[in-house]
Amino acid sequence: MTTMTDAxxxxxxxxxxxxxxxxxxxxxGKEVVSAVDLETEPGEFLTLLGPSGCGKTTTLNMIxxxxxxxGGLIEVDGRDITTVPPHRRSxxxxxxxxxxxxxxxxxxxxAFGLRMRKVGAAERRRRVADMLELVGLDGMAGRHPxxxxxxxxxxxxxxxxxxxxxxxxxxxxxxxxxxxxLRVRLRDEVAALQRRIGTTAILVTHDQEEALAVSDRIAxxxxxxxxxLDRPQEIYLRPATDFVAQFIGEVNxxxxxxLGGGACEIAGRTVAAxxxxxxxxxxxxxxxxxxxxxxxxxxxxxxxxxTVRETRFxxxxxxxxxAxxxxxxxxxxxxxxxxxxxxxxxxCTWRPSDASLxxxx
Amino acid sequence: xxxxxxxxxxxRLSRPxxxxxxxxxxxxxxxxAALFVAPLFTLVANSFRTQTGAFTLGNYARFLGDPFYRDVxxxxxxxxxxxxxxxxxxxxxxxxxxxxxSPRVRNRxxxxxxxxxxxxxxxxxxxxxxxxxxxxxxxxxxxxxxxTPPQLLYNDTAVLIGMVHVMLAYMVLPLMGxxxxxxxxxxxxxxxxxxxGWTCFWRITLPLSAPGMLAGAMIVFSxxxxxxxxxxxxxxxxxxxxxxxxxxxxxxxxxWPYAAAIGFVLVVVTTGLLLGYSRLLRRGNGxxxxx
Numbered sequence: 001m002t003t004m005t006d007a008x009x010x011x012x013x014x015x016x017x018x019x020x021x022x023x024x025x026x027x028x029g030k031e032v033v034s035a036v037d038l039e040t041e042p043g044e045f046l047t048l049l050g051p052s053g054c055g056k057t058t059t060l061n062m063i064x065x066x067x068x069x070x071g072g073l074i075e076v077d078g079r080d081i082t083t084v085p086p087h088r089r090s091x092x093x094x095x096x097x098x099x100x101x102x103x104x105x106x107x108x109x110x111a112f113g114l115r116m117r118k119v120g121a122a123e124r125r126r127r128v129a130d131m132l133e134l135v136g137l138d139g140m141a142g143r144h145p146x147x148x149x150x151x152x153x154x155x156x157x158x159x160x161x162x163x164x165x166x167x168x169x170x171x172x173x174x175x176x177x178x179x180x181x182l183r184v185r186l187r188d189e190v191a192a193l194q195r196r197i198g199t200t201a202i203l204v205t206h207d208q209e210e211a212l213a214v215s216d217r218i219a220x221x222x223x224x225x226x227x228x229l230d231r232p233q234e235i236y237l238r239p240a241t242d243f244v245a246q247f248i249g250e251v252n253x254x255x256x257x258x259l260g261g262g263a264c265e266i267a268g269r270t271v272a273a274x275x276x277x278x279x280x281x282x283x284x285x286x287x288x289x290x291x292x293x294x295x296x297x298x299x300x301x302x303x304x305x306x307t308v309r310e311t312r313f314x315x316x317x318x319x320x321x322x323a324x325x326x327x328x329x330x331x332x333x334x335x336x337x338x339x340x341x342x343x344x345x346x347x348c349t350w351r352p353s354d355a356s357l358x359x360x361x
Numbered sequence: 362x363x364x365x366x367x368x369x370x371x372x373r374l375s376r377p378x379x380x381x382x383x384x385x386x387x388x389x390x391x392x393x394a395a396l397f398v399a400p401l402f403t404l405v406a407n408s409f410r411t412q413t414g415a416f417t418l419g420n421y422a423r424f425l426g427d428p429f430y431r432d433v434x435x436x437x438x439x440x441x442x443x444x445x446x447x448x449x450x451x452x453x454x455x456x457x458x459x460x461x462x463s464p465r466v467r468n469r470x471x472x473x474x475x476x477x478x479x480x481x482x483x484x485x486x487x488x489x490x491x492x493x494x495x496x497x498x499x500x501x502x503x504x505x506x507x508x509t510p511p512q513l514l515y516n517d518t519a520v521l522i523g524m525v526h527v528m529l530a531y532m533v534l535p536l537m538g539x540x541x542x543x544x545x546x547x548x549x550x551x552x553x554x555x556x557x558g559w560t561c562f563w564r565i566t567l568p569l570s571a572p573g574m575l576a577g578a579m580i581v582f583s584x585x586x587x588x589x590x591x592x593x594x595x596x597x598x599x600x601x602x603x604x605x606x607x608x609x610x611x612x613x614x615x616x617w618p619y620a621a622a623i624g625f626v627l628v629v630v631t632t633g634l635l636l637g638y639s640r641l642l643r644r645g646n647g648x649x650x651x652x
Contacts, residue, residue, distance in 0.1 A: 065553075087553070087554075089553075093553040097544055099550035101564075101569075112554050116560070
């Protein structure tokens with residue numbers, strides 16, 4: 001994961017640094033986006049992840065210019081574009097519905113943005129052909145959108161967005177209309193293509209697996225604010241808020257009392273985790289978030305003691321539920337782990353760096 | 362899965378469905394056949410007869426050989442075409458406005474649009490006589506500005522105004538249907554690619570609303586070409602249109618075969634133009650509106 005982030009194989013000049021500062025949007029009397037701040041690195045793949053109504057699509061539409069921000073600043077490469085109309089921004093947007101022009105051929109769809117930019121016919125043809133080849137649609141140039149499959153249509157939409165060499169590639173739930181297998185294939189293709197071309201990409205999705213798989217960083221949104229903006233493994237292992245912990249994957253949320261630093265006392269035992277933000281003061285009510293994958297079940301070490309209630313073989317993992325005084329702890333053990341017996345007394349442990357600790361509201 | 366298999370194996374299910382469908386359509390088919398197709402055949406047969414019943418091509422020869430009647434045909438098509446163009450020019454912006462409003466406002470606007478159809482054609486036409494007449498508000502307005510009021514009654518302009526008023530709904534409603542079918546993300550997509558609002562309209566909205574425009578144009582054109590009451594009242598004796606001559610030949614001259622021939626010429630010419638439209642559309646957009 002880290003290597004992919006650190007070594008994008010692009011030779012192009014890196015641009016496309018997006019910065020949002022205090023961006024707000026009120027729709028129908030309700031503040032749907034409240035003071036959103038974020039900044040991308042050029043060439044970064046950043047995902048806005050959250051449930052429907054969290055403000056992620058509104059934020060994307062403000063970046064694209066389809067919605068006017070009610071406050072704050074939107075900048076690209078230091079240029080303030082907050083009030084620039086969409087057709088004067090340089091954004092390549094891919095929509096959930098593909099939004100291909102049904103009366104134009106695939107080639108004309110892809111050429112549309114170049115035509116608007118008054119690119120000459122010869123260069124236009126060359127760039128369209130190159131782009132169609134890049135997305136694997138060579139030979140489809142003369143077809144109309146309705147003659148293409150969903151996956152092909154989304155590739156065409158991607159080609160249309162990328163051919164204008166935009167500052168940013170904006171992806172609005174682009175894979176939601178595709179069936180599961182195709183969704184995974186296309187999202188990996190898009191991620192690979194984005195890294196090759198080096199265009200900064202902003203993806204909006206409610207699919208956490210998709211976000212984890214393709215993003216350099218993820219901004220988890222809820223209620224119009226960003227709860228956490230971090231690398232996927234950080235988001236997954238060390239969620240900053242209860243919402244992030246619950247929204248992504250499965251989590252053990254254990255309540256305890258802070259002992260200072262990353263240490264805390266849960267049901268009479270001392271455990272450790274990584275504080276999200278400032279370490280809570282000693283004696284404060286805290287909650288520890290531990291993913292099932294990082295829990296080890298054994299007989300040694302400092303951890304939560306409990307009784308194995310059930311174990312279940314799930315193929316890729318063995319699911320083990322341990323009843324502890326702090327509540328049930330679920331562990332997802334590797335298939336070759338020593339599987340404890342039901343009713344056995346065990347200790348649940350984890351590496352402090354693999355769990356997070358936050359103040360309890 | 363089993364249920365799907367039975368459905369997919371369709372022969373047993375599809376036949377009763379087909380029969381039910383026919384049964385549902387039957388009243389309409391009967392009415393259409395008895396009241397339109399059969400009389401049309403009678404009309405065509407009559408148009409090839411003399412007053413005494415012998416076969417003749419004379420009625421058509423008389424129509425096509427007479428410059429006066431050719432002029433009437435031309436004028437009829439002209440008025441129909443201008444009415445269609447008028448409805449399109451007034452109706453398109455209205456349809457765009459309607460589309461951008463909430464469903465509640467849209468329903469009210471649609472009612473407004475249909476309101477001329479709720480009033481008797483004769484009363485509505487006499488209303489226009491008052492409005493456009495020498496003592497009407499239009500003439501007064503011109504006089505108040507120190508201008509000579511133009512002749513607004515008993516000419517093509519009067520017929521055009523009256524017809525656009527009635528026909529507007531027939532243009533706007535199909536147009537709305539067509540505009541509604543346009544994916545609302547297409548315009549933002551085009552804007553994102555660098556198209557201004559105006560370019561979006563010309564390159565996206567207008568071409569994609571062509572099916573609605575053409576459907577509306579067909580309805581307005583054919584209804585106008587065959588309309589009688591409004592042109593008769595607002596156009597007076599000077600505006601000579603085909604339906605008026607069908608009427609006078611049938612009721613005054615009592616030359617039914619000739620009236621039939623005039624009527625059939627109108628049917629053939631209008632149908633021919635509509636088929637032409639339809640073909641144009643199919644070639645342009647790959648979609649079929651009518652036929």
